[in-house]
Amino acid sequence: MSVSASPIINAFTGGELSPHLDGRTDHEKYYTGCRRLENFIPRPHGSVCKRSGTRFIALAGAQGSAARLVSFDFNGTQSQSYVIEMGDGFLRFFTGGGVVLKSAAPAWEAGAAYGPGDYAGRSGVVYRCLAAHDAVPDNEPGAGAWAGLWTADPVYRIQSPWGAAAVWGVDHVQSCDVLYLVHPDTAPRKLVRRAHDDWSLEELDYRMPGHDLAATAPGGTGPVCAEAGAARLALPAGRTFEVATIVRALDPQGAPGWYMYKGPGVYLAEGAGLELAFAASPVHARDQIESMYAGGELRGEFWKLLERADSMPEAFGPGEQGGAPRWPSVVGLYEDRLVLGATRARPLTLWMSRTGAHEDFRMNTAAFVDGVQDRPLDDDAIEITLSGSRVNPIRWIADQEELLVGTNAGELKVWSGLEGEGMTPAKVQRKRQSSHGSAAVRPEPVSGAVLFVSRSGRKVREMAYDIASYRYASPELTLLAEHITGPGIRDMAFAREPDGVLWAVRHDGVLAACTYLREQGVVAWHRHLLGGDGRCESVATVPGPWGDEVWMLVRRTAGDGATLRTVERLDPVFDAGERAGGPAPRARDAAGGFFMDCGLSNCARVEAVETLADTGRVRVCAPGLCARDGDQVLLEGLAGLDALCGVPLTVGGAEPDAGSFLLLADGAWVDGAGLPVHQGGGLCWRRLPAGPLTGLDHLEGREVSVLLDGALQEPRRVQGGAVALPRAAWKVHAGLPYSAVLQPMRLEVGGAAGTSQTRRKRIMGVTVRLRQTVGGRVCPGDDVADKYERLLPHAAPVRAGTAPPLLDGDREVRLASGYDRDGLFTIRQDDPLPMTVVCCVPQVQGEG
Numbered sequence: 118m119s120v121s122a123s124p125i126i127n128a129f130t131g132g133e134l135s136p137h138l139d140g141r142t143d144h145e146k147y148y149t150g151c152r153r154l155e156n157f158i159p160r161p162h163g164s165v166c167k168r169s170g171t172r173f174i175a176l177a178g179a180q181g182s183a184a185r186l187v188s189f190d191f192n193g194t195q196s197q198s199y200v201i202e203m204g205d206g207f208l209r210f211f212t213g214g215g216v217v218l219k220s221a222a223p224a225w226e227a228g229a230a231y232g233p234g235d236y237a238g239r240s241g242v243v244y245r246c247l248a249a250h251d252a253v254p255d256n257e258p259g260a261g262a263w264a265g266l267w268t269a270d271p272v273y274r275i276q277s278p279w280g281a282a283a284v285w286g287v288d289h290v291q292s293c294d295v296l297y298l299v300h301p302d303t304a305p306r307k308l309v310r311r312a313h314d315d316w317s318l319e320e321l322d323y324r325m326p327g328h329d330l331a332a333t334a335p336g337g338t339g340p341v342c343a344e345a346g347a348a349r350l351a352l353p354a355g356r357t358f359e360v361a362t363i364v365r366a367l368d369p370q371g372a373p374g375w376y377m378y379k380g381p382g383v384y385l386a387e388g389a390g391l392e393l394a395f396a397a398s399p400v401h402a403r404d405q406i407e408s409m410y411a412g413g414e415l416r417g418e419f420w421k422l423l424e425r426a427d428s429m430p431e432a433f434g435p436g437e438q439g440g441a442p443r444w445p446s447v448v449g450l451y452e453d454r455l456v457l458g459a460t461r462a463r464p465l466t467l468w469m470s471r472t473g474a475h476e477d478f479r480m481n482t483a484a485f486v487d488g489v490q491d492r493p494l495d496d497d498a499i500e501i502t503l504s505g506s507r508v509n510p511i512r513w514i515a516d517q518e519e520l521l522v523g524t525n526a527g528e529l530k531v532w533s534g535l536e537g538e539g540m541t542p543a544k545v546q547r548k549r550q551s552s553h554g555s556a557a558v559r560p561e562p563v564s565g566a567v568l569f570v571s572r573s574g575r576k577v578r579e580m581a582y583d584i585a586s587y588r589y590a591s592p593e594l595t596l597l598a599e600h601i602t603g604p605g606i607r608d609m610a611f612a613r614e615p616d617g618v619l620w621a622v623r624h625d626g627v628l629a630a631c632t633y634l635r636e637q638g639v640v641a642w643h644r645h646l647l648g649g650d651g652r653c654e655s656v657a658t659v660p661g662p663w664g665d666e667v668w669m670l671v672r673r674t675a676g677d678g679a680t681l682r683t684v685e686r687l688d689p690v691f692d693a694g695e696r697a698g699g700p701a702p703r704a705r706d707a708a709g710g711f712f713m714d715c716g717l718s719n720c721a722r723v724e725a726v727e728t729l730a731d732t733g734r735v736r737v738c739a740p741g742l743c744a745r746d747g748d749q750v751l752l753e754g755l756a757g758l759d760a761l762c763g764v765p766l767t768v769g770g771a772e773p774d775a776g777s778f779l780l781l782a783d784g785a786w787v788d789g790a791g792l793p794v795h796q797g798g799g800l801c802w803r804r805l806p807a808g809p810l811t812g813l814d815h816l817e818g819r820e821v822s823v824l825l826d827g828a829l830q831e832p833r834r835v836q837g838g839a840v841a842l843p844r845a846a847w848k849v850h851a852g853l854p855y856s857a858v859l860q861p862m863r864l865e866v867g868g869a870a871g872t873s874q875t876r877r878k879r880i881m882g883v884t885v886r887l888r889q890t891v892g893g894r895v896c897p898g899d900d901v902a903d904k905y906e907r908l909l910p911h912a913a914p915v916r917a918g919t920a921p922p923l924l925d926g927d928r929e930v931r932l933a934s935g936y937d938r939d940g941l942f943t944i945r946q947d948d949p950l951p952m953t954v955v956c957c958v959p960q961v962q963g964e965g
Contacts, residue, residue, distance in 0.1 A: 120963045122866035127956040128163030129154070132632065132641030134862065135599050140874060142865045146597055152941070153900075156857035157954075158690070159632045159641040160616050164888065166953040167857040167946050168645060169688035170713040173815055175216045177670060177682035178204040178274065182281035184682070185608065186657035186670050187289060189296055189310070198659035200668045201296075201308075202684060205281040207234075208308070209274045210316065211668070211684065212659075214722055215741060219243050219273045220314050227252050231266075234276040243271040273314045278303050285607070288447045288513075288559070292455075292475065297321075301446040301461055304435075321476050323427035325363050325377075332366035332395065332409070342367045343376075343395045343409040350393040350406065358384040358393065358406070361486055363426055369413045375426040379486055380407045380419040421486070428479040430468045430500070432460055449514035450475075452539050454499070456514055458522075464510035465503045465524070467531070469540075472496035480542070493542035501545050503529060512555040515567045521580060521589070522547075523555030523569055528580055528591060550589040553578060561611040561619060564635045568594070568619060574605030577621070577631070594631065598642040601629045610656045614664035615690060626652025626672065648714035649819060649853030650674055654682070662722070662798045663689035673715065676818015676835070683815060685715055691951045692889065706920035707891045708827035708848040709753070709800075712949040716821070716852015717812055721776070723799040726758060728789030735761070735789040739801040740776030744768045750780075751847055754799035758792060765804075806845045813851060814838035822949045824850040827891075827920020829948055850949070857946045858900065859954060864940035866961050877936040878963035884929040885944065888953040891921050893946045897934030900943045906930045923951070936964065 131150030141147050149163075157165040177184055184204035191197035195213065202209040210217040222236035222243045228251070231237065235246040237258060244258040244267040254260075258267035279287055279300060289298045296308040305321045332348040333339025341348050343366045352358055363377045384393060384406065396405045407419040415422060436442045445457035445468070455475035458467040471477045478498045483491035503511070509525035519532035520540075527549050533539055534546035554572030561568045566581035569591075576595050583590040595602055606629070608622040619631040628645035647653060655670040667687035675681040688711040711718060721742035728735055737752070744750060748768040752761050761780070766787065770779035780787040813821070816835045823830040825846040832854075833840040840851060864880075866873045880897045885908060887893075893908040908928050932942070942959060946952040 120866075120868060120870075122868070122961050122963070123958050124864060124866050124961070125956060125958050126861050129157075129159045129165045129859075129861075129954070130161070130163055130632070130639050130641050132159055132598060132643055133601060134597050137599075138597060139863060142867075142872065142874060144597075147862055147865075150597070150862050151860055152862055153858050153860040153943070154643040156645050156855055157643060157859050158616065158618065158630070159639075159643060161632065161634045161637060161639050164953055164955045165859060166690060167712060167951060169691055170711045170716055170852055170855075170949070171647065171669060171671070171685035171687050172214075172711065173715045173717055173852075174211060174214065174668075174684045174686055175272075176815060177684055178202055178207055178209050178272075179281070180680065180682055183284070183654060184281070184670055185284050185655040186668055186684075187296075188610065188657040188659050188668075189291060189308075190659055191294060191310075193660050195659070195661050195666075199310075200657050200659055200684075202670070203277065203279065203284045203287065205284075206277055206279070207274045208277050208316070208318065209272060210314075212313075213724070213740070214686065216684075217273045217314055218271045219245075225252065225258055227254060227257070234274070237267070242269050244268065245270045245274070273316075275316055275318055277318055278306075286446070286557075290448050290450050292450055297448050297455065297475075299445045299448045299457065301444050301459075302442050304433075304444055305448070305457060321429075323429035323476055323478065325361070325426060325428055325477075325479070327358070327362035327364060327378075328375075328426055330358075330362070330364050332364055340366045340373060342369055342371070344369070346395065348395045350395070352384065352386040352391040352393060354386050354388060354390040356386045356390075358386075361482065363423065364409075365426075366409060368415075368422075369410060375423045376409055377421045377423055377486070378406075378419065379421055382406075428477050428498070430457075430478050432463055432466065432468070447511050447514055449516055449520070451514075451516050451520040454540075456520065458514060459511040463502070464508060467499075467501050467503070467511070467514070467522070469499040469501075471498050495539075495541040495543075497542050499540065499542050499545060501531065501547065503531075503547055509554070512557045513560050513569065515560050515562055515569075517562065517565075517567060518582070521550075521567055523560065525572060526554050527552040528555065528569075528589070530589060548588075550580070551591040553591055556606070558606060558609060561609055563611050563613075563617075563619070563633065566635060568609070568611070568633075570606050570609070570621075574607070574624075575599070575602045577602070577606070577619075579635070581635070594633070594640055595642070597640075601642045601644065603627060603629070608655050610658040610667070612658045612665035612667050614660075618667075620656045620658070620667055622653050622656050626654065628653050628656070628669075646855065647671060647853075648855035649816075651714060651853070661689070671715070676816070681815065683715055706827045706922055707889075707950050708824075708920050710827075710951045711850055712855075712951065713822055713824075713850055713852025714855055715816065716850055718851075719805050719849045720800045720802045723752065723755060723795070723801050724776075726755060726761070726792075726795035728792055732786070733789055734770075735780045735787045735792065736770075736777055737780060737801060738775070738777045742776055742801055742803055743773050744776075744778050744801075744803050745771050745773055746778075749804040750778075751802040751804070752799060753802070755795065756798060758795065758799075760792075761787070762799075802847050804845060804847050805842060805849050807842050809839040810842050810849060810851060811839045813840065816853070819853065821851050822854040824848075824949055827950075829950070852949075854947070854949055857952065859944040860899070860941065861957065864959060864961055866940075866963060873940065873961075873963055875938055876963055877938055878940050878961055879934050879936045880932055880940065880942050880959050880961055881934070882929060882931045882960045883942055884927050884958040884960075886927050886955040886957070887924050888955055889923045889925060890952045890954075891923060891950040892948045893944060893952050895930045895932065895942060895944050897932045897942050898937070898939065899941050900945070904933070905945065906932060 128149045131146040133154040134150035182205040187201040189199040200211040222238040225237040231246045331340040332343040393406045449456040455470040481493040513523045515521045519530040533544040556570040558570040578591040604624045632641040691710040721739040725738040767781040894905040896904040
């Protein structure tokens with residue numbers, strides 16, 4: 118007697134599960150888990166959607182060597198966020214969906230000395246210097262023998278001390294407009310942003326207050342010996358001279374030195390500044406200061422001769438001749454202190470700066486001034502060495518309620534030891550929390566927890582405070598999917614919006630990802646294989662207009678077989694209504710969805726829409742669109758500007774280089790009277806005529822998918838950086854295809870006779886509830902190529918060349934399958950079109 122059943126699979130929040138769970142029907146995650154989940158993203162609600170494609174941004178800065186991406190987020194907005202490419206001796210910057218260009222360069226000047234990384238302009242072209250040289254007419258860029266000294270490259274970059282072999286050893290932490298970077302072979306540095314295309318990479322400045330002051334002769338030359346009445350000190354306006362300020366001067370024998378002031382009084386320079394005179398006898402006036410010397414002897418009650426003029430910890434340095442450098446390898450921030458740690462000589466030591474002074478590491482400043490051991494001040498620098506039976510280097514530090522530290526053998530917390538009190542030199546405690554061991558991969562702080570990679574590189578753990586045990590626990594997040602990390606993880610980044618996904622780069626270039634919502638118990642792993650044999654090498658996330666943007670550095674094989682490295686950005690999750698910005702008319706087809714890798718579209722983000730005060734005309738700024746007079750454009754997703762959206766408009770008064778243009782409708786200028794201020798977001802599409810689609814040089818020789826207004830075309834091979842478009846279209850996408858695969862666990866439809874596992878059964882059909890989906894296929898069994906049945910939309914036939922409508926609802930598919938013991942079915946989406954699976958209901962017939 119046969120037994121029929123229709124079990125429902127109503128959530129996929131278990132993610133891809135380990136093969137070891139293939140029979141664990143008793144586990145709660147079994148019924149929400151999958152055997153395969155490739156290029157699908159589980160959403161916290163329970164559904165899964167095909168991941169969007171990656172847009173090509175630019176070729177990597179160095180094709181022949183590895184690099185990595187680092188995020189720079191100033192205030193959580195797209196306009197103040199950057200992705201930094203750290204390559205072989207250089208840094209490049211990306212923002213707003215493109216690479217940062219040098220906006221203006223000083224004109225080339227004969228006789229000037231140029232060095233690597235300098236910029237110069239000539240005839241409207243920006244050139245970057247490749248080698249140090251003195252400028253003469255023969256090497257003027259663009260004329261003469263200039264090719265080996267200059268390159269015409271407007272992409273902004275700066276020099277760095279880290280080669281390709283060192284970039285993965287650089288640790289970093291951000292404080293406002295400053296990014297601190299450390300590497301055990303180089304002195305710590307800070308990357309400072311001053312403008313969009315003005316960044317500087319500087320060594321940390323440990324020099325003490327007053328390092329720029331010198332005792333000079335009354336005429337201004339110096340330094341001189343600060344004998345009574347023989348020297349002056351010019352104090353710049355706004356500066357303060359007080360205890361612990363230092364001065365550069367000569368001793369009576371003419372030897373230079375640094376002298377720290379120990380006397381009373383505070384001297385403040387107001388207005389134009391203040392000139393201090395060194396008096397023989399202290400007269401506490403605002404223009405006098407105690408003498409350094411009396412009769413050739415240093416006045417110890419007022420001055421102290423220093424051996425050095427900086428506060429750098431003595432444990433740091435380039436190393437003795439032939440010895441290893443002694444620089445920190447990890448960096449962090451905690452309670453407004455810069456934390457440096459783990460030199461090669463002292464791998465278990467942390468150094469914390471003075472509070473609010475990230476480059477001041479003076480310990481016990483009272484003793485520093487008086488030379489007498491005294492109780493340190495609360496804001497003095499701190500040095501702490503972690504205890505342990507073995508020397509296990511510090512791998513990472515993270516700022517939480519306490520300072521969390523991951524070492525090669527365990528995880529610890531460092532704190533004041535008292536609830537609610539800050540750390541001071543007199544109040545420092547350290548306590549081991551777990552003994553798992555950590556890899557040298559930057560952890561990700563998420564929802565009160567810290568996600569870190571174990572010492573083997575193959576496990577991801579969650580370090581979070583457990584109120585029951587009064588300590589931090591570190592459960593394993595990969596326990597039910599131990600296979601997902603493959604050969605190990607090398608890089609991680611967390612995208613908080615919209616769904617909360619941890620993106621992890623494996624050593625083999627596969628992307629392992631985890632939808633993680635701790636408060637809802639959602640931990641769902643999934644794998645992502647990039648189209649066209651792409652291998653991800655690094656990942657970073659920054660805020661964007663539709664959630665956090667995921668940026669990748671990808672290694673691919675070019676059409677000629679050479680290695681090609683590209684910078685790409687994952688497109689936002691497709692939603693035909695929400696993606697368009699809400700107020701705009703809801704699209705009912707897949708034309709705007711982007712499901713190709715390393716691809717391009719004929720659209721650009723709208724940065725500004727404004728009404729010109731003098732003419733009332735409407736100007737749109739959409740950099741990268743390259744619209745010219747007479748082009749047709751289509752706006753969508755502009756919040757509050759519904760009247761301009763979804764209506765074909767004509768371009769006039771275009772400035773292609775600036776990406777701005779005016780709008781015309783029916784031959785007349787669009788009147789902006791009454792239009793609200795643009796709030797950001799939205800897209801602008803430029804209608805393309807039939808003919809070549811250019812800009813695909815990075816895909817030369819590769820076969821690509823092409824989508825015209827949502828209609829899939831035959832695959833085309835890129836030749837001469839272009840493919841042919843058979844007709845004009847508003848929305849065009851071209852890129853490398855990829856497949857998405859969803860396979861639930863073995864079905865369990867147990868009844869009175871017990872479990873259905875190992876019993877013969879067959880799947881007669883599957884009803885799939887879909888949302889905003891076009892296409893897709895279903896087969897019985899484990900991905901059997903000749904057994905697939907198409908998921909077709911429930912709609913009237915669609916005219917050839919137009920996009921089929923999105924399917925929202927149920928689709929029942931009858932499957933031709935025989936009896937087996939597996940109870941499996943597989944859903945695939947091979948076309949570059951959207952798919953969201955809400956639930957599945959298979960119809961199963963089992964032998965009684």
